[in-house]
Amino acid sequence: MKMCKVCRKKPRVERRVDSAGNVFCSNECFEKFEDGPDDFSHPYIDDYDMLRIAYIDWMQNYEGDLHKSIYFGYPKKSDLLEWLDETMDPYWDYYGLAGSDGIFSEEIFFYIKELLGLQETIREWQVDERKYRKWLKELRAKQLAAKALKD
Incomplete structure (x- = not known):
């Protein structure tokens, strides 16, 4: 299993991904990641x-x-x-x-x-x-x- 791109914790229920395949353990880590793709479109x-x-x-x-x-x-x-x-x-x-x-x-x-x-x-x-x-x-x-x- 991939670890969170920001904090390196193991993602659980609240995990999130972006369109580049980066995995985050939560919305908070997702929002901290600055180099991610624009997923909104x-x-x-x-x-x-x-x-x-x-x-x-x-x-x-x-x-x-x-x-x-x-x-x-x-x-x-x-x-x-x-x-x-x-x-x-x-x-x-x-x-x-x-x-x-x-x-x-x-x-x-x-x-x-x-x-x-x-x-x-x-x-x-x-x-x-x-x-x-x-x-x-x-x-x-x-x-x-x-x-x-x-x-």
Whole structure:
């Protein structure tokens, strides 16, 4: 795996690429890099940015959403799976290209494959009592902090 062009960290969920194939660990490192190409005129940049943002959101929040489904009864697994389908729906043409039309096409293909894997994870998900208790503790702390701000 390529390391971040700026800080040399291993890119994770928030990774980003430019049209020259440079890899960055985050938007911050991407913005610090001064010798990069002008990606804003690339035909796939908007689709890449939109799906990248959606991907980050899903990967950071899906487990919390599943815990909410246990605690609040909503959203249900079926809702999450439907929303995930809606997230991927505009990008199926890129899936057909299998990443063969440049770096952004390749990245979009990667994100779709990851989101398809996430669908399987959600389908098979079972509550882990330890993680659920941790999530409840964090939820209660947020609720208490919000209440303290009101008072």
